[in-house]
Amino acid sequence: MLHCLAGRIRPGGFHHQGQSTIVRTIQQGFTLIELMIVVAIIGILAAIAIPSYRDFVARGQVAEGLALAGGIKSVVTNAFVDIGTFSGLDSATNAIPSAISIRGRYVRQVDVSRGVISVTFAGATSTSAAIAGAILTMTPSNELGSIRWECASDTIANKNLLPKSCR
Numbered sequence: 001m002l003h004c005l006a007g008r009i010r011p012g013g014f015h016h017q018g019q020s021t022i023v024r025t026i027q028q029g030f031t032l033i034e035l036m037i038v039v040a041i042i043g044i045l046a047a048i049a050i051p052s053y054r055d056f057v058a059r060g061q062v063a064e065g066l067a068l069a070g071g072i073k074s075v076v077t078n079a080f081v082d083i084g085t086f087s088g089l090d091s092a093t094n095a096i097p098s099a100i101s102i103r104g105r106y107v108r109q110v111d112v113s114r115g116v117i118s119v120t121f122a123g124a125t126s127t128s129a130a131i132a133g134a135i136l137t138m139t140p141s142n143e144l145g146s147i148r149w150e151c152a153s154d155t156i157a158n159k160n161l162l163p164k165s166c167r
Contacts, residue, residue, distance in 0.1 A: 054128060054130070055130075055158070055160065055161060057128055058127075058128035058130045058131050058158075058161045059161050061106040061121065061127050061128055061131055062121075062131060062136065062156075062161055062162060062163070063163070064104045064105065064106050064107060065104070065106065065107050065110075065119040065121060065136050066119070066136070066151075066163065066166075067104075068102055068103075068104050068107055068110050068119065069110055069117045069119050069136070069138050071102075072096065072097075072102065072110055072112060072117050073117065073138060073140075073149060075095060075096050075097075076089055076096065076112060076115050076117065076140060076147075077140070077147045078095075079094040079095060079096065080115065080140070080142070080147060082094070086114050086115030086116075086140060086142075087114055087115075088114075089112060089114060089115040090112055090113050090114065091111050091112045091113070096112050099111035099112070105126070106121055106122055106126060106127045106131075107119055107120070107121055107122065108120045108121060108122045108123075115139075115140045116137055116138070116139050116140070117137065117138040118135050118136070118137050118138075119135065119136040119137075119138075120133070120134075120135050121133060121134050121135075121136070130156070130157070130158055130161055131156055131161060133155070134153060134155040134156045135153065135154075135155050136151065136152075136153045136156070136162075136166070137151070137152055137153065138150070138151050139151075139152070151163070151165055151166035152166060153166065
């Protein structure tokens with residue numbers, strides 16, 4: 001046991017009148033500044049991670065639209081080979097399914113008009129706000145007997161959400 005006499009600490013178990021006992025406390029918990037630093041770090045990480053995650057989700061939803069369009073591309077290509085023109089290659093004609101019959105979790109419909117495939121994404125309740133209601137188009141062109149597809153979207157503002165082949 002330690003006792004203090006006139007500002008000096010001396011060991012011993014004796015207690016003299018007028019002496020005060022030094023009480024040591026062990027720190028428990030965190031200081032306010034430590035908690036503030038942790039909150040600031042979490043805030044910075046969240047500010048970076050949340051927008052990145054939203055873009056990641058939107059890119060996945062766009063990929064679903066491209067996958068659905070991919071199935072129709074082969075049907076349009078086969079119909080072009082049969083009739084020799086893109087004119088008349090519309091939904092519900094030439095073995096092309098109707099627009100509303102091709103749907104996905106994030107895709108409202110896939111429509112074909114004169115060979116051009118239009119993927120319309122669903123509303124904001126089921127898709128990312130960045131692509132809600134947007135339209136992605138796949139335009140075919142005849143290049144000496146080969147069909148070349150060009151992917152584009154005028155309604156998706158953030159072009160980073162599109163695959164590299166569509167930018």
